[in-house]
Amino acid sequence: MAGVEYRHVDKTYPDGTRALSNLCLSVGDGELMVLVGPSGGGKSTALRLLAGLDPISGGEIWIGDECVNALSPQRRDIAMVFQNYALYPHMTVRRNLEFPLRMMRLGRSATAARVNDTAALLGLTPLLERRPRELSGGQRQRVAMGRAMVRQPRVFLMDEPLSNLDAALRTQIRAEIAGLQRRLAITTVYVTHDQVEAMTLGDRIAVLNAGRLQQVGPPQVLYDRPANTFVAEFLGNPGMNILAAGLSRDRRSLQLRSSGWEIPLAELPQRCRELAQHLAGPFLVGLRPEAFSPRLGTTTEMIVETVESLGHERLVTVRPAADTKGGGQTSLVARLRGGQAEGAGQKIELGLDGEQLRFFDEQGDLMG
Amino acid sequence: MTSRAAIALVYTGLLLMGLLFISPIAFMLAGSFKPDARVLMEAGEWRAFWPAEMSLQNYRDVFTRVDFARFLWNSLLINGAIVGLGLLVNALAGYAFARLAWRGRDLMLSLVLAVMIIPIEAIAVPLFYLVSLFGWRDTYLVQILPFIANAFSIYLFYTYFIGMPRELEEAARIDGAGVLRTFFSVILPNAKAVFASVAILTFLTQWGAFLWPLMVTSSESVRPLPLAIATFHSLPPLQWGDIFAFGMMMVLPVLLIFLVFQPWFVRGVAATGIKG
Ligand SMILES: Nc1ncnc2c1ncn2[C@@H]1O[C@H](COP(=O)(O)OP(=O)(O)OP(=O)(O)O)[C@@H](O)[C@H]1O
Ligand SMILES: [Mg+2]
Numbered sequence: 001m002a003g004v005e006y007r008h009v010d011k012t013y014p015d016g017t018r019a020l021s022n023l024c025l026s027v028g029d030g031e032l033m034v035l036v037g038p039s040g041g042g043k044s045t046a047l048r049l050l051a052g053l054d055p056i057s058g059g060e061i062w063i064g065d066e067c068v069n070a071l072s073p074q075r076r077d078i079a080m081v082f083q084n085y086a087l088y089p090h091m092t093v094r095r096n097l098e099f100p101l102r103m104m105r106l107g108r109s110a111t112a113a114r115v116n117d118t119a120a121l122l123g124l125t126p127l128l129e130r131r132p133r134e135l136s137g138g139q140r141q142r143v144a145m146g147r148a149m150v151r152q153p154r155v156f157l158m159d160e161p162l163s164n165l166d167a168a169l170r171t172q173i174r175a176e177i178a179g180l181q182r183r184l185a186i187t188t189v190y191v192t193h194d195q196v197e198a199m200t201l202g203d204r205i206a207v208l209n210a211g212r213l214q215q216v217g218p219p220q221v222l223y224d225r226p227a228n229t230f231v232a233e234f235l236g237n238p239g240m241n242i243l244a245a246g247l248s249r250d251r252r253s254l255q256l257r258s259s260g261w262e263i264p265l266a267e268l269p270q271r272c273r274e275l276a277q278h279l280a281g282p283f284l285v286g287l288r289p290e291a292f293s294p295r296l297g298t299t300t301e302m303i304v305e306t307v308e309s310l311g312h313e314r315l316v317t318v319r320p321a322a323d324t325k326g327g328g329q330t331s332l333v334a335r336l337r338g339g340q341a342e343g344a345g346q347k348i349e350l351g352l353d354g355e356q357l358r359f360f361d362e363q364g365d366l367m368g
Numbered sequence: 369m370t371s372r373a374a375i376a377l378v379y380t381g382l383l384l385m386g387l388l389f390i391s392p393i394a395f396m397l398a399g400s401f402k403p404d405a406r407v408l409m410e411a412g413e414w415r416a417f418w419p420a421e422m423s424l425q426n427y428r429d430v431f432t433r434v435d436f437a438r439f440l441w442n443s444l445l446i447n448g449a450i451v452g453l454g455l456l457v458n459a460l461a462g463y464a465f466a467r468l469a470w471r472g473r474d475l476m477l478s479l480v481l482a483v484m485i486i487p488i489e490a491i492a493v494p495l496f497y498l499v500s501l502f503g504w505r506d507t508y509l510v511q512i513l514p515f516i517a518n519a520f521s522i523y524l525f526y527t528y529f530i531g532m533p534r535e536l537e538e539a540a541r542i543d544g545a546g547v548l549r550t551f552f553s554v555i556l557p558n559a560k561a562v563f564a565s566v567a568i569l570t571f572l573t574q575w576g577a578f579l580w581p582l583m584v585t586s587s588e589s590v591r592p593l594p595l596a597i598a599t600f601h602s603l604p605p606l607q608w609g610d611i612f613a614f615g616m617m618m619v620l621p622v623l624l625i626f627l628v629f630q631p632w633f634v635r636g637v638a639a640t641g642i643k644g
Pocket of ligand 2: 043044159362
């Protein structure tokens, strides 16, 4: 068992695509690290470099106390679950599970014992003599997990292992993976583009965008204090509202530009007041959808654009009544519960929870 | 015209075409069972395709007049070696082009593609001098070796392997298999369709080889069937029934090979276990 460390890792593909820039990330022994980010962010690349499937362009990757840059995949002692499972189509489930053990030249009886144990653990015992094409999607996924686990590798790699499953199954297997990983305590790097999966599964989350690490930390920390506007907008469903902001001329109230919202500094918590005092030029303000509520402090009149009801809550897109132009940029999403459902075009009064205000500088980095 | 009538018309047309193409073989088949005198006598009428009195005499004659078994063995040996070794060599080459990263790969691939359009006739003479220099004339080897590596086969394997899901091989690599092990345990069992196609194509093109064996062999002990039937043709007395029997026995292995490999076409395609 071992931790994983990326040290200043760069990756440029032969066609010149720069997929990773100066990635520094360490995954603790037994930790489940989720790599999350938009498509093309470099998540799969990071995983493939760790697996040894693609050569690294710069920097070092360490597994345990060994630099694995020069090691071929078969000598890294890792196992991987692929998005499409990549089960060997011509082998039965049993042969699939045996394959990595045969490569290790494990004895016949030890192989059989391990395969049976793993199959029992994953509920695959009745399926051992079937071929992959005779299995359902969820069963295939389980076989892929089994083939990775049976090796008892130093590190698990998973690249979007649940994306081919339907929503209910995904939730169920997600919980199983979390349980298994904790029980086996094998260091795991898990790639997903689904931020719900990331939030629920990860001990820590690393957000990658355009080949750069944006932030790494426990899910709640990333949610509460995103390091920049990218992370703020990416995590959460929907993400944080980011608005251009400034101080009024008398520096006594916070103005959310183009929304006509003006909040007296006196209404805001101490932390915000102190921060605001040091601000000179324009800046950005971030607000989670749940920060809004009707009747809370100084309210502003908003016009409802759309309402998505999720049963227990509503996602309401609003634009300020003062801004008659409308348009996407000034729209906000608020998460509202209880009360009467709004209708499109209706005017409502919204206030906000100052505790949940986040300030970003013009480059989008978190302040304070 | 109703669409039914149109379909009937199309099928009639196709049927006539099929009959046209099959008639020489039917003629040969029927003739091979007839006494020699009737073959030419009935050639212009419908009985050309129907042996009234069946007899295997022509087939017996072939075996007594020439050492047919010897020629058949020569042809089977030569073609078996070309197909078998060709599958191994060309599949590995195609895999190397498709999946391994090595210096000069793209240049080599264009060379292979360029070589594909050069027919044996164009290089026969220089090749003849080369093998003479090695003292290989009049051997099995000289009829096998030049035809093992085959640009077209490499190209077929290459395109097939390029299209296979990469994850399968990557999974095998991660599971601890080396390159060759991955090839034989994971790629090969999932590429039966292309192996079957290449085997059939190679066999079909090489089975009738005439020019090259004629140039490089002189003794009957190593000569294949196409040379033998040419000699047989000019061996007096001229017996059309015997020649047809010879021809039938020469065509038979081709049909057998086709029947043996044909199911793999379908099965190979259906067997992808990758979801997607
Ligand atoms: N083999 C390759 N050759 C060239 N460029 C590549 C290759 N593989 C990936 N890339 C590029 O590298 C960048 C990162 O790709 P990567 O697959 O790591 O993204 P990802 O975060 O996994 O995205 P997704 O969520 O869509 O899987 C992308 O711009 C992609 O186009
Ligand atoms: Mg990916």
